[in-house]
Amino acid sequence: MKLYLKYASIILKSQMQYKASFFMTALGQFLVSFTAFLGVRFMFARFNAVSGFTFAEVLLCFSIILASFALAECFVRGFDTFPGIISNGEFDRIMVRPRNEILQVLSSRIEFSRLGRLLQALGMFAYALHESNVEWTFDKILTLILMLTGGFFVFAGLFVVYAGLCFFTLEGLEFMNIFTDGAREFGKFPFSIYGESVLKFLTYVIPLALFQYYPFLYLIGKSDNTLYMFLPLLGMLFVIPCLLFWRFGVRHYKSTGS
Amino acid sequence: MKKYLSFFIIRLTTGLQYRAAALAGISTQFAWGGMTLLMFRAFYQYSSSAFPMTFRELSSYIWLQQAFLALYMSWYFDNDIFDSITSGSIAYELCRPVDLYTMWFAKNAAVRMSRAVLRCMPILVIAAFLPEPFNVSLPASFLSGLLFLISMIMGFLVLVAFSMLIYITALYTLSPLGIRVVATSAIEFFTGAIIPLPFFPQSIRNIVHLLPFAYIQNTPFLIYNGYISGTEMYKSILLQAVWLLLLWASGKLLMKRALKKVIVQGG
Numbered sequence: 001m002k003l004y005l006k007y008a009s010i011i012l013k014s015q016m017q018y019k020a021s022f023f024m025t026a027l028g029q030f031l032v033s034f035t036a037f038l039g040v041r042f043m044f045a046r047f048n049a050v051s052g053f054t055f056a057e058v059l060l061c062f063s064i065i066l067a068s069f070a071l072a073e074c075f076v077r078g079f080d081t082f083p084g085i086i087s088n089g090e091f092d093r094i095m096v097r098p099r100n101e102i103l104q105v106l107s108s109r110i111e112f113s114r115l116g117r118l119l120q121a122l123g124m125f126a127y128a129l130h131e132s133n134v135e136w137t138f139d140k141i142l143t144l145i146l147m148l149t150g151g152f153f154v155f156a157g158l159f160v161v162y163a164g165l166c167f168f169t170l171e172g173l174e175f176m177n178i179f180t181d182g183a184r185e186f187g188k189f190p191f192s193i194y195g196e197s198v199l200k201f202l203t204y205v206i207p208l209a210l211f212q213y214y215p216f217l218y219l220i221g222k223s224d225n226t227l228y229m230f231l232p233l234l235g236m237l238f239v240i241p242c243l244l245f246w247r248f249g250v251r252h253y254k255s256t257g258s
Numbered sequence: 259m260k261k262y263l264s265f266f267i268i269r270l271t272t273g274l275q276y277r278a279a280a281l282a283g284i285s286t287q288f289a290w291g292g293m294t295l296l297m298f299r300a301f302y303q304y305s306s307s308a309f310p311m312t313f314r315e316l317s318s319y320i321w322l323q324q325a326f327l328a329l330y331m332s333w334y335f336d337n338d339i340f341d342s343i344t345s346g347s348i349a350y351e352l353c354r355p356v357d358l359y360t361m362w363f364a365k366n367a368a369v370r371m372s373r374a375v376l377r378c379m380p381i382l383v384i385a386a387f388l389p390e391p392f393n394v395s396l397p398a399s400f401l402s403g404l405l406f407l408i409s410m411i412m413g414f415l416v417l418v419a420f421s422m423l424i425y426i427t428a429l430y431t432l433s434p435l436g437i438r439v440v441a442t443s444a445i446e447f448f449t450g451a452i453i454p455l456p457f458f459p460q461s462i463r464n465i466v467h468l469l470p471f472a473y474i475q476n477t478p479f480l481i482y483n484g485y486i487s488g489t490e491m492y493k494s495i496l497l498q499a500v501w502l503l504l505l506w507a508s509g510k511l512l513m514k515r516a517l518k519k520v521i522v523q524g525g
Contacts, residue, residue: 039452047308195299
């Protein structure tokens with residue numbers, strides 16, 4: 001942990017050397033998700049609600065998934081750019097060091113500019129906070145924190161799987177994007193609007209709905225089931241098979257030799 | 259003209275080599291299109307009267323958009339061009355007896371086309387066999403189909419001409435990062451890649467129609483599904499031509515001015 005913090009502070013310092021570039025990238029991250037927000041805004045200018053969710057509720061949902069995605073992308077970015085590490089042979093260097101590989105990949109890249117997205121999420125959250133009539137009692141705040149951490153872990157798990165696949169294919173698989181970028185894009189609406197089968201898939205196969213849809217219902221008071229509040233914890237377990245898959249991949253690793 | 263054609267063909271054949279990438283892309287785009295349609299279905303179920311077009315028309319629009327994504331993608335920029343500007347190797351390019359603008363234009367068009375050629379057919383074929391109303395239907399009429407093809411090419415050229423302006427600004431600013439990010443977001447949103455333009459509020463739509471963005475992917479897809487019909491079709495294709503000419507001429511002019519005082523980065 002100490003080592004990780006040291007790495008983090010070094011990376012932060014190095015990124016701060018190019019301040020203009022840093023803020024430009026952060027601004028870019030902000031703009032990209034801002035257009036997604038405008039899309040939602042325009043849809044709700046035409047329709048008042050969708051599947052029983054109001055604009056403020058959707059924004060609340062959007063901001064939570066965007067925030068957890070931004071955090072995951074910021075700190076687990078090393079796995080996201082893993083194809084590069086494999087193909088330039090840097091993973092060989094990582095293997096020979098007497099430290100855990102996961103720690104090293106994690107700390108190889110921390111993208112602080114991704115916090116531009118977080119800023120956008122905070123903005124939407126502030127608006128939704130004002131508009132939606134959620135009473136912020138202790139359990140609601142706990143639900144929110146659980147949703148955010150659950151989301152962080154599930155996205156982190158997906159990035160790890162993405163990286164793990166590289167051991168076999170040597171390059172990134174575009175198909176994984178549908179679960180990472182796609183989850184961010186389509187997760188702006190509660191997953192139930194996509195219909196029963198999509199919701200089932202996202203509950204039992206890729207547990208995105210466990211930290212988004214079910215606890216969200218509890219958060220906005222559409223459900224009284226306290227169990228829903230703790231479902232994100234179950235979703236976090238997703239990270240375990242992901243890490244096992246990664247281990248499996250490491251054992252199959254053949255250097256590209258470059 | 260012949261030399262630009264060869265630049266075009268070289269890039270096109272290089273692009274056509276990446277078949278595995280295309281396969282991965284196709285499945286991703288298929289899932290993406292499906293999810294988009296399911297999202298719109300939820301809105302449609304809430305209030306079908308507030309829908310600006312029929313659901314079948316929307317399905318055709320979304321599948322065409324996925325099939326021809328590579329033609330109209332907002333995020334693609336040729337990094338070689340930006341690199342040649344920042345590293346100074348643009349000096350070599352300038353020594354060649356070719357017109358830089360036309361060469362860059364041909365290369366850009368070729369990369370986009372090679373990706374689209376590999377991807378469009380499988381997506382369209384599978385989408386045609388989906389259950390109604392989620393399938394892609396035939397063009398609204400024979401004439402619509404024909405004009406769709408013309409308009410698709412025109413829209414594609416408008417976009418390439420627009421992205422040329424981004425490359426040229428890099429000649430002035432040297433750091434393409436900022437302008438690139440803004441341009442990508444603007445193209446993506448205002449061409450209707452996030453939500454189709456007919457879903458925009460009317461007042462904003464009126465403004466967008468004064469900009470080139472409405473004449474990129476919006477025009478051909480809406481002609482195909484019959485949302486734009488009659489003389490409107492000819493009018494919008496004419497506007498595409500006007501924008502193409504305008505963007506091309508301003509690109510040429512700006513390039514000429516930039517090259518007069520271009521400072522080659524040494525090293």
